Amino acid sequence: MNRSRANALLFWGSFCTCYLLQLMPLPQVLLPFKPYWLALLVIYWALEAPERMGLGLAFALGLVGDAITGELLGEQALRLCILCFIILRFRSRLRFFPMWQQALAVLALLANDRIVLLMIRACAGEAPPPAAFWISPVTGMLAWPWVFLLIDDLRARVRVHES
């Protein structure tokens, strides 16, 4: 009981932190380097706790993200939904990849996410973005191992504390 509550706290706390990170103001130069934290978290929880992370939750998280930062209501919801679906499909394989392969897979996922975003923007009639648009997936890939290890460590602590 207690443990599940701690787990839930970790789960929702991670998303709150992630929204804050997404909102955090950065110098103009660093802005393109900001990884899409929300996607990283969705990937993590879909990989590690699929019983919590479903398509519906991804959609809802995306809607909240849109309300906080977005330009178009439903844009992030759609992107996260697609992301979550792919992860859940290939979960059994991705889970047992070594870290570097996982990071590459994350890069591919984030790049795919960017392509989806590009398509949405194009449909909305916006101009094609500059080259810096493609930096974010790379920093997301570089950030992935740390996000993974950090949350894994926190979960392990919760588990040890309980037993």
Add this chain to the structure above:
Amino acid sequence: MAITTNDTTTPLFAPGASSTLRLIGYLALGIVLMVADHRAGYLERVRWSLSLAIEPLYRLAAAPARFANEARLALADREQLTERNAELSRELMLAQARLTRLTSVYEQNQRLKELLDVQRSIGVGVQLARIIDVDTDPFRHRVLLNVGSNQGVKVGQAVIDATGIMGQVVDVLPNTATVMLITDPAHALPVMIERTGVRTIARGGGALDTLELPHVPVSADIKVGDRLITSGLGGHFPAGFPVGEVRSIKIDITGMFAAAAATPSAALDRSGEVLLLHELTDPVGPPAPVPVSGPPAPEAAEKPAKAKP
């Protein structure tokens, strides 16, 4: 406690096998939302209504950056601060120098305007000149002007400034002229008391702020504060220019005359621009001295006599 998943709590959104159908459903929902938002701008309204909840979130998100900024300010390098201080004081010095210069230019402009006014009002031909040198001998009040015979200056011309008579030209060189100020001990000019018309002579007092009126009859109507103007007698100075103001009156040692002191109205101790009055076309004053009649003086007679043969 086993490590197996604890299913006592039901997750918020039922997970289970993700089916393609559900994905398509969500995608459709997302697209409908986006289109609707793109058309009608719902997001703005949603954010507007949520702003109360989102505002603290923004604050919280901005907090680290603000803290970092403040920490940087607080821990700013001492050396850097010193350098900045030095730079700023240097700039301040430059700015002040520029400001002083501007002030002096402003004052010069004022003076020139006043002179221009005088030039218009007196209707006499005048020439603008600048004082370029001052005689440092305390007993000789002379100044040097930057105009000379090449510019048409002649000995005897009166020099005035915006407030009164300054002196007269005593020496002319091709490009400079020497002016004897009215306060020079060797200078005297005929004046008149404006209030009563009493005529007298104002002599230089040897100090730049003093004119002496040594020969005023004791019975004459003269008071402290009377204004002195040129009387026009003697022909050097045009009549009616302010000369000074009576400062003090006392009886001289003999008891026969009142010795008055006056303050010159011209700013004699300032350097700057002055006006040279052109020689009056119709000199006011006594007629030119009649040539001496009768037998010439011996040495004067001898010279023509020698020249003739």
